[in-house]
Structure formats: structure tokens, C-alpha cells
Amino acid sequence: MSCPVCEAETAQKYRPxxxxxxxxxxxxxxxxxxxxxxxxxxxxxxxxxxxxEKAPNRPH
Known part of the structure; x- marks a missing residue:
């Protein structure tokens, strides 16, 4: 399995x-x-x- 970010081999501690x-x-x-x-x-x-754009201007 390779790292989804850099495609290096995965390390068990940080898997995947x-x-x-x-x-x-x-x-x-x-x-x-x-x-x-x-x-x-x-x-x-x-x-x-x-x-x-078609709607009438309404006060806020």
C-alpha cells in the first residue's frame, strides 16, 4: 500500500x-x-x- 499523499511506502505508525x-x-x-x-x-x-435580477429591490 502506498501513501495517498506522496505515494511512498506506508509506515505502520501513520497508516495509511x-x-x-x-x-x-x-x-x-x-x-x-x-x-x-x-x-x-x-x-x-x-x-x-x-x-x-428580476426581483424588486427590498430593504435590508
Missing amino acids: FCSKRCADLDLAKWLNGSYALPSQAPEDMDVDVSTE
Whole structure:
């Protein structure tokens, strides 16, 4: 098995990674959203810009 970050041989202590550095890099990607999966939920979809442009101005 190879490290998913650098493809080096894995170390038992840090498995599936080869080192603490690669494990930390992977964790950082999860924490900053690099590994985020796109959502198909309607409430997460961006609002259609053309609909927003047609809507009357509302006070905040």
C-alpha cells in the first residue's frame, strides 16, 4: 500500500500515510474544504442570478 499523499511506502505508525507530515497535510485538506463533495440538495444550490435580477429591490 502506498501513501495517498506522496505515494511512498506506508509506515505502520501513520497508516495509511508514510509519515506524520503526510497525515497532517491530508487533515489540512479536509479542514480547509479541499476534499469537500458537491451537494445536490436544493437548499445548497446557488440562487439563479436572473431570478435575483428580476426581483424588486427590498430593504435590508
